[in-house]
Amino acid sequence: MRKFIAAANWKMNCTKEQAKTLVEDLLAISHTLDKRHLVVLGVPFPYLIMVKDLVGQNNEFFSVAAQNLHHKVSGAFTGEVSAPMLASIGVEYVIIGHSERREQFGEDGALLKQKVDIALEYGLKPIFCCGEPLEVREAGNEQEYVRRQLHESLFHLTAEQMKHVVIAYEPIWAIGTGKTATVQQAQDMHFHLRAMLIKQYDENVANTISILYGGSVKADNAESLFNCPSVDGGLVGGASLIAADFEKIIEGLKR
Numbered sequence: 001m002r003k004f005i006a007a008a009n010w011k012m013n014c015t016k017e018q019a020k021t022l023v024e025d026l027l028a029i030s031h032t033l034d035k036r037h038l039v040v041l042g043v044p045f046p047y048l049i050m051v052k053d054l055v056g057q058n059n060e061f062f063s064v065a066a067q068n069l070h071h072k073v074s075g076a077f078t079g080e081v082s083a084p085m086l087a088s089i090g091v092e093y094v095i096i097g098h099s100e101r102r103e104q105f106g107e108d109g110a111l112l113k114q115k116v117d118i119a120l121e122y123g124l125k126p127i128f129c130c131g132e133p134l135e136v137r138e139a140g141n142e143q144e145y146v147r148r149q150l151h152e153s154l155f156h157l158t159a160e161q162m163k164h165v166v167i168a169y170e171p172i173w174a175i176g177t178g179k180t181a182t183v184q185q186a187q188d189m190h191f192h193l194r195a196m197l198i199k200q201y202d203e204n205v206a207n208t209i210s211i212l213y214g215g216s217v218k219a220d221n222a223e224s225l226f227n228c229p230s231v232d233g234g235l236v237g238g239a240s241l242i243a244a245d246f247e248k249i250i251e252g253l254k255r
C-alpha cells in the first residue's frame with residue numbers, strides 16, 4: 001500500500017546549526033509514527049550528508065530528499081549536483097519540477113523528463129511537482145494543464161518505474177501565498193490525477209503512488225486536507241521550518 005507522506009521543502013533556508021536542531025526536534029517524534037507514515041526532509045545540498053547521518057541508515061519513518069539534481073551524469077557543469085553523487089551519499093528522494101525551478105530557472109517538461117529518468121536510473125525516487133498558475137485555474141483549465149505536465153515528463157515511464165514516483169500537486173497560486181486550495185479543490189484534482197494514472201497504467205500502479213498536496217499547508221489546515229480520501233499527505237514549504245508546526249502537520253497524516 002502507498003505511504004502517507006509529510007515532505008518538507010526547506011528551499012534556501014537554515015544555517016547548519018538551525019538545520020541540525022530542526023532535524024533533532026523532528027526525530028524526537030519518531031515513536032508516534034507507524035509504518036504507513038513517512039517524513040521526507042528536503043534539505044539544501046550542503047546539509048544532505050549531515051541530515052542523512054542524523055536520520056540514520058535504516059530509519060523506516062524518516063528519509064532525506066535533495067531539492068534538485070542535474071540531468072547529466074557528470075562533466076563540465078560548474079555548480080551542479082548529479083544523481084550518482086546523491087545516490088552515493090544515501091539520498092533516497094529528489095524533488096523535481098517544483099514551480100520555482102520551472103519559473104525561475106526555466107526548467108521545462110522535456111528537461112524534467114530527463115531529470116526524472118536520471119533520478120530513477122540511480123535509484124532516487126522523484127517527488128514530481130505539478131500544478132497550475134492562477135489564470136489557468138480561473139479559466140477552469142487546471143485539469144488539462146496538469147495532465148499535460150504529466151504527459152510531458154512522466155508518462156513515458158514503465159509501470160515498474162512509475163511505482164517509484166511520488167506526485168505532488170502544488171497549485172502555483174497557493175505556494176508561499178498563504179492561500180490554500182479548498183479541501184474540495186484538492187480532492188477533485190487528486191481524484192483526477194489518480195484517474196489519469198489508472199488510464200495511463202492501471203489500478204495497481206495508481207494505488208501504489210502517493211499523491212501529495214502542496215501550497216500553504218499549515219499546522220491548522222493539514223488535517224482537513226490530509227483527510228481527503230485522495231490526498232496522501234503534503235509537500236510543505238514555510239511550515240516545515242518550524243519544528244512544532246511541522247510536527248502538527250505530521251500528526252495530520254494519522255487518519
Ligand code: PEP
Pocket residue numbers: 009170174175176177178214215216217235236237238239
Ligand atoms: C513548496 O515550496 O513546495 C510549498 C508548498 O511551499 P509553502 O508550503 O510555503 O506554500
